[in-house]
Amino acid sequence: MKLFGKKEKEFFEPYTCRNAIREGSGATKLSMLVMGFGNIIRGQIVKGLLYLAAEIAYIIFMITTGLHCLAMIPSLGSVQQEEVWNEELQVYMYTQGDQSILILLYGVATICLTALFFLLVWRGSLKSAYKAECLAKENRHLATFQEDIKSLLHENLHRLLMTPPMVFISCLTILPLIFMICMAFTNYSKIDNHLVLFDWVGLDNFAALFDSSSILGSTFWSVLIWTIVWAFFATFSNYFCGMILAIVINRKDTKAKGFWRFCFVLSCAVPMFVSLLIMRTMLQPEGAVNVLLRNLGIIAPDASLPFFTDPTWARVTVIIINIWVGVPYTLLQLTGVLQNIPGELYEAARVDGANPVQIFSKITLPYMLYVTTPYLIATFTGNVNNFNVIYLLSGGDPVTNLSSTAGSTDLLVTWLYKLTVDKQYYNIGAVIGILTFIILAVGALLTYRNSKSYKDEEAF
Amino acid sequence: MAGKKYKSASRKRLINNTIVHIVLAILAIIWVFPILWVIMTSFRAEQGSYVSTFFPKAYTLDNYIRLFTDTTVLNFPKMFMNTLIIAICSCILSTFYTLAVSYCLSRLKFKLRKPYMNMAMILGLFPGFMSMIAVYFILKAVGLTEGALIRVALILVYSGGAGLGFQIAKGFFDTVPRAIDEAALLDGCTRWQIFTKITLPLSKPIIVYTVLTAFIGPWVDFIFAKVICRANSDQYTIAIGLWRMLEKEYIDSWYTCFAAGAVLISIPIAILFLCLQRYYVDGMSGAVKG
Numbered sequence: 135m136k137l138f139g140k141k142e143k144e145f146f147e148p149y150t151c152r153n154a155i156r157e158g159s160g161a162t163k164l165s166m167l168v169m170g171f172g173n174i175i176r177g178q179i180v181k182g183l184l185y186l187a188a189e190i191a192y193i194i195f196m197i198t199t200g201l202h203c204l205a206m207i208p209s210l211g212s213v214q215q216e217e218v219w220n221e222e223l224q225v226y227m228y229t230q231g232d233q234s235i236l237i238l239l240y241g242v243a244t245i246c247l248t249a250l251f252f253l254l255v256w257r258g259s260l261k262s263a264y265k266a267e268c269l270a271k272e273n274r275h276l277a278t279f280q281e282d283i284k285s286l287l288h289e290n291l292h293r294l295l296m297t298p299p300m301v302f303i304s305c306l307t308i309l310p311l312i313f314m315i316c317m318a319f320t321n322y323s324k325i326d327n328h329l330v331l332f333d334w335v336g337l338d339n340f341a342a343l344f345d346s347s348s349i350l351g352s353t354f355w356s357v358l359i360w361t362i363v364w365a366f367f368a369t370f371s372n373y374f375c376g377m378i379l380a381i382v383i384n385r386k387d388t389k390a391k392g393f394w395r396f397c398f399v400l401s402c403a404v405p406m407f408v409s410l411l412i413m414r415t416m417l418q419p420e421g422a423v424n425v426l427l428r429n430l431g432i433i434a435p436d437a438s439l440p441f442f443t444d445p446t447w448a449r450v451t452v453i454i455i456n457i458w459v460g461v462p463y464t465l466l467q468l469t470g471v472l473q474n475i476p477g478e479l480y481e482a483a484r485v486d487g488a489n490p491v492q493i494f495s496k497i498t499l500p501y502m503l504y505v506t507t508p509y510l511i512a513t514f515t516g517n518v519n520n521f522n523v524i525y526l527l528s529g530g531d532p533v534t535n536l537s538s539t540a541g542s543t544d545l546l547v548t549w550l551y552k553l554t555v556d557k558q559y560y561n562i563g564a565v566i567g568i569l570t571f572i573i574l575a576v577g578a579l580l581t582y583r584n585s586k587s588y589k590d591e592e593a594f
Numbered sequence: 595m596a597g598k599k600y601k602s603a604s605r606k607r608l609i610n611n612t613i614v615h616i617v618l619a620i621l622a623i624i625w626v627f628p629i630l631w632v633i634m635t636s637f638r639a640e641q642g643s644y645v646s647t648f649f650p651k652a653y654t655l656d657n658y659i660r661l662f663t664d665t666t667v668l669n670f671p672k673m674f675m676n677t678l679i680i681a682i683c684s685c686i687l688s689t690f691y692t693l694a695v696s697y698c699l700s701r702l703k704f705k706l707r708k709p710y711m712n713m714a715m716i717l718g719l720f721p722g723f724m725s726m727i728a729v730y731f732i733l734k735a736v737g738l739t740e741g742a743l744i745r746v747a748l749i750l751v752y753s754g755g756a757g758l759g760f761q762i763a764k765g766f767f768d769t770v771p772r773a774i775d776e777a778a779l780l781d782g783c784t785r786w787q788i789f790t791k792i793t794l795p796l797s798k799p800i801i802v803y804t805v806l807t808a809f810i811g812p813w814v815d816f817i818f819a820k821v822i823c824r825a826n827s828d829q830y831t832i833a834i835g836l837w838r839m840l841e842k843e844y845i846d847s848w849y850t851c852f853a854a855g856a857v858l859i860s861i862p863i864a865i866l867f868l869c870l871q872r873y874y875v876d877g878m879s880g881a882v883k884g
Binding site: 235236239240287288289291292294295296298299300302303305306307308309310311313314317379382383385387388389394396397398399400401402403404405406407408409411412413414415416422458461462515519521522525546547550551554555560563564567570571574575578 | 607610611614615617618621622624625626628629631632690691694695697698702704706710716717718719720721722723724725726727728729731732735750751753754755756757758784785786787789810813814816817821833836837840849852856859860863864867868
């Protein structure tokens with residue numbers, strides 16, 4: 135809380151909306167209704183007109199389309215598309231029915247637009263009217279429009295530079311997310327044919343997913359458990375293998391360090407989806423690995439190892455392949471951190487007669503865990519959402535229970551993909567997305583708060 | 595006595611070293627084997643994906659030639675051009691976005707700085723594919739999912755999140771000394787001039803890194819491209835093309851061509867990656883240290 139107070143002070147601003155409403159003159163208060171009025175009477179005509187134009191544009195938009203969109207949100211449309219026999223042309227004509235998905239999309243977009251309008255434009259106009267009033271009272275110079283534009287290159291450079299990326303992020307990341315979260319509370323799915331018209335159903339989807347007696351519920355729990363097991367093993371197997379490999383390569387006595395590093399790095403220079411597809415074809419029942427094993431006589435000539443056909447084999451296989459894919463990256467990332475460990479620590483340990491295992495467990499590991507906690511959290515999160523490895527390697531196969539929608543190597547994300555793209559159960563997919571987020575957010579927050587490097591981060 | 599002890603210690607070290615090197619060699623073979631295998635497959639004369647021998651019986655360049663001449667089923671040259679156009683445009687956009695955002699977060703003080711960084715962290719926790727379907731609906735509502743406009747849609751999608759991937763570039767900008775900025779301010783530079791004339795010229799490594807990661811993105815992503823292109827096969831990017839070559843109906847006749855295509859797109863990426871390894875490591879260790 136202390137930090138928050140400090141931040142407030144750092145950006146102290148006398149021209150707030152609250153002050154404007156409390157102490158502003160009549161003209162300033164009129165700007166709440168007629169935006170830009172306060173600026174125009176103080177001589178900032180272009181700025182005032184721009185605010186006015188924004189207000190008029192918003193009102194026109196709301197009257198022509200916005201209000202209609204908002205009014206449709208509670209019902210999400212009810213007019214069915216119908217066939218009507220056209221006597222003249224002797225054909226069936228289709229009437230334009232309501233499309234709930236578009237109604238929802240336009241509704242969400244209108245709400246976002248309204249929120250943005252009031253938060254940015256309306257408050258901005260009020261503040262600037264109050265500022266103009268105060269400055270005029272104190273007989274200080276009022277910025278002309280040209281000076282305002284110029285300030286975009288200096289004091290307000292962040293506005294110029296941050297606006298375009300923010301527009302993209304709001305349209306392509308935030309708006310879709312809100313839209314998707316809304317979907318979780320509807321019955322938009324192929325079940326009962328709700329793909330064109332759907333309604334709000336409240337928390338029914340969440341209840342269906344948590345009901346462990348249904349197929350959906352039991353699938354959810356098994357997928358969730360496998361996701362956590364996978365993320366745990368994928369993160370730590372990569373972390374330790376990569377770290378040990380980095381230590382071995384950086385050992386004083388290892389010859390040709392550059393060559394070894396090159397061998398491993400080569401495989402992460404190949405695009406990940408290519409190497410994963412290669413691995414998948416190699417591990418097929420008739421793929422290269424089985425052929426090789428047969429030629430060497432390790433397995434019978436007509437036998438093949440069930441890499442992706444047996445659930446346990448498949449799970450172990452994806453974890454091992456993930457080591458193959460991930461260790462070079464870990465090697466690259468950890469090498470730098472390892473070299474930062476103070477050399478005196480090692481020397482002191484060697485003088486005291488510690489063996490390599492002791493040095494590793496008492497010095498290297500604690501130091502690494504301390505420094506790389508944020509990295510580990512990020513990797514864990516990345517692995518929970520690791521779509522590529524599972525989808526490209528096993529595709530979630532093998533499917534053991536034919537009535538469920540997920541295979542035994544499906545993670546929550548690949549299951550989400552299957553449910554939305556293949557099965558078109560959009561609402562359930564959205565619920566899974568929200569639950570994944572909640573699990574990750576809680577997990578990340580707890581580990582982060584408890585980690586030792588948390589305080590250092592804050593200091594930075 | 596002492597000499598004997600010394601000898602046994604050095605002998606032990608020799609044995610240790612030999613074991614370490616042998617283990618490293620075995621591991622290196624495991625890591626390099628699939629890559630060698632795909633290179634050999636790309637030169638293999640026999641068709642089909644299932645072979646009984648490890649080494650090809652005959653070598654040929656036909657797979658590469660066919661990739662660029664046989665355009666009846668899978669139009670590889672067209673996919674190549676699509677991907678190139680998308681990659682160049684989205685690279686320009688997202689490089690600008692990434693650098694602008696990281697510079698602001700690193701150097702400028704403004705009210706929304708901390709909230710923005712927290713927002714980026716929270717958004718990163720949502721599964722990327724959750725919003726993918728919604729992005730498709732939005733692009734469809736705007737009318738960007740038909741014909742050649744798909745390219746525009748893909749450019750928007752690939753550069754859309756660029757403003758959220760600021761960590762590495764911000765870490766780099768943090769290391770550029772602030773004293774230079776202050777000196778320039780005293781000399782009457784505006785902040786825009788500091789950004790374009792001082793900070794950017796000093797940050798060539800990170801610019802190169804950002805440009806290249808942005809450029810590589812469209813070549814290796816295949817999920818977004820697949821969801822947005824759907825059945826419009828003339829707008830496919832390379833990644834979808836290669837994926838399709840391994841589908842059941844194509845795998846027998848296109849498998850060796852897949853290998854050739856994989857080698858072709860891997861070579862430039864591999865060269866770039868090996869040259870830029872250093873920046874990658876620097877950026878990462880900087881980001882890890884916070």
